[in-house]
Each structure stands twice: as C-alpha cells, then as structure tokens.
Amino acid sequence: MATMQVSGIRIAGLASAVPDQLETVDDDAARFGREEAAKISQSIGVTSRRVAPAPICASDLCHAAAEKLLNDLGWERDTVQALIFVTQTPDYLSPATACTLQSRLGLSKGCAAFDISLGCSGYVYGLATAAQFAKGLSNGTDGSGRVLLLVGDTITRVISPQDRSTVPLFGDAGSATALEFNASAAPMSFVLGTDGNGRDHLLIPAGGFRTPRTAATGERTARENGNIRSDDDLFMNGAEVFMFTLCEVPSLFKNATQAAGWTIDDVDGVIMHQANSFMLNHLRKRLKIPEDKFVVALDGYGNTSCASIPLALSATYAKKADESRRLVLAGFGVGWSWGGAAVTVDNAVLPEVVIVPGLPAVVREAA
C-alpha cells in the first residue's frame, strides 16, 4: 500500500453544502412499493436524502461551501495558491471544473487548479494531494501554502429513477477544506491503494470515449432484479461492493491507524465513507471500534460519494470545533480505489452544513 506522511500542514477549516430538496422513503414507496421501500430504508439507514435538481452541479455545492469557508476563515482570495476539485460529476468533459471554480471564487491567476476523478475514495486522495501541495507551496512561515480542496458529487443526476439499488441510497453534497502551513501541526499520514479489477461492479458504462453516448445507450430497459436502467446511468452491484469492502477496509483502517503510530485508544473519531449503515455497522463490529468513536451520519443526506466523509465531519463536529481531535478517515469504492488517513483536526473552522437553494427564490415563489 502506498504510504506517506506530511508534516507541518494543518486543516484550517472545513465546510459542507447540500441542496435544499429532500427525497424520502415515501417517494421510494411510490416507485417500489411501501414494503420494499421500508425494507431498503431500514437496511441502509437512510430515510431521506438531499437531491440536487437539474441545474445544480457538484461545483455549485462546492462553491457554496467554499464561499462560506473562505468568509469564516477571513482568508483573502489572493492568498489561495492551489485549488483541487475532486468529483465524478464535473460540469463539462472539458475544461476541468477546477478552472471554472477558480474564476467563480475570485482566486488569483497565480492559483494552480486541477481536477481529480475519484469517487468514494476521493476525499482522502484529495487531502493527500492537497497536503503535499500545501507543503511544497509554503515558504516555511505559518499561514503560507494555502490550498483549497473542493470535493463533491451529484450522483443522483446519473441514476435511473427506477433502479432500487441506487435511488434510495444516494444523495448529493459538496465540501470545501482549507489547508495551510503551520510549523507545529501534527503530521498527517496517508495510505492509498487500487484494484482496477473492480471496474465493472460500480460503473457508468457510457458517456466517456470508450463507449460514447448514443440513443441506444440512453434507452432504459429492464435489467437484473427488475431494475430499469440505461447504460448512461450508474450501475452498482451491491454484493460485489460489499465483498470488496470486507476484503480491503479492515486492513485499510489498521494501516492508516498504524501509519500514525496510533492504536484505537488514541483515536477520537473514525469517519469512514458513509456507504450505508448496514455496511458501516458490520465494519465497526468486525474492527471492534467503540460505538461512541464511530461516526454514522448519513440519514438525511444519503450516500454522497466523495463528499460523504467531509459532510459527516461537518454534521458531527460543527460548532464543537475548538477541540483537538485525532481522526482516522477511510474512503473506499468505485475503481476499486481506497485511501485511509490519520489526521489531527485542531481548532479548525467548522461551520454548520450550508443549505443551497435549488432554484432562484423568484422561481420558487412563483411555483
């Protein structure tokens, strides 16, 4: 497993944003029947989730989170030296969404900006990359080397409304994390891994250059278990995802904790990718992680792909930011790709989750 440590970089703050529109188990009951919807909801631990209406992109949610965070931090825009955007649902195939976000946020032309294409593991990969950038860009004085990491997805916009393996589970969210040099910051440890053999189990088959979109790829037809889906929609084989998780996540968690020289007793909180509560509870039991240290914060939001770890952090720790916490993060999924991090979050700015209106107020009032 690729392991690294970055010293002298702190997380200055983190904000998350979700759309104002909710979908609930009642909406699922109308599609899949009440009994089926209730069973699914009970298993995955999601009774409602945030869903972005059509014009809203992951970049919009990340933009809202970044505006809140930059204002709360009081960072001058021209002090940000790099912007990294992690998503599977970009604004365009080209250009990189990070470029549009650089201009929307009013960052300087001297700011590096690029995208990383990863899903459930994306926050940890993004954090590792952002920390390395912050380190490289800093001049050794506290507050230099400022990097903005924006991580978000609107997975509900690539799922079929008649696919019960995805509809009741996924939600949309964006996040912004600010990093900067600080000589006394505790080191961050990262472990990263990949197994591309998992490609076909969690996949949007069409829409790239391997299989471009056509009328045929957009046609929704009956697939396994009576689910109706097209090749433009996200496909998920839940059993294979679960199997992959059982095989990789226990060692991922242990390696990340050990990389920092910690045991579970040193850890204040474990935040895994908020896949679903059934999987999270299984992993918690298997790893013997005490319940009070294990964050499960997906009801009301759903599985928000790469944004699930920062969103769970915001939902759990906002307003309790003035403490120092040793956290172990673990992201895992589409790829297969996985990453673990052991980080100390000390006196960071952690605003409450920002709610983003889906439609302009004028339109909403008229509706």
Next chain:
Amino acid sequence: MDQQTFLSLLDELFETDAGVITPETALKEIPGWSSLTFVGLIAMIDEECGVTLPPNIILNCRTVGDLTAHVLQKRAAA
C-alpha cells in the same frame, strides 16, 4: 460449526421457521431471497462463520447444502 448450526443461522437471517430451509432448498427459492438478503447472507457468513465468500461463489451454489459445504470447507482450510 456443523450443518445444523448453519441452517439455524439461515433461519435467523431469513426469519423462517425451523425446517423451512433444508439442505435441498434451492438458494434463490429461500423465502425472502432478494439482493438485500443476499448482502445480508455475505455479512452473516463473514461475521458468524469467519469466512469471506465471494458473491459469485455463493451464486454458483444451487442449493443450501452446496453453500453449507463451501462454508464448512473454507472454515476447515482457514
């Protein structure tokens, strides 16, 4: 662990009365078999039997008896 214990675990998972699931029962004809209970089955085998069986191995088992044999065999090999 023996066959009877494994059958009891299946009864618990699928909420069936003892005797409904037998070694001859076709896996996919267990009352309540679905993609959700399938994942539950993988989790149960992992948690209660201490072995991780890939989904395709389970799906290739025709009957409950075939599955039980796989689980017991993998336990013995571990």
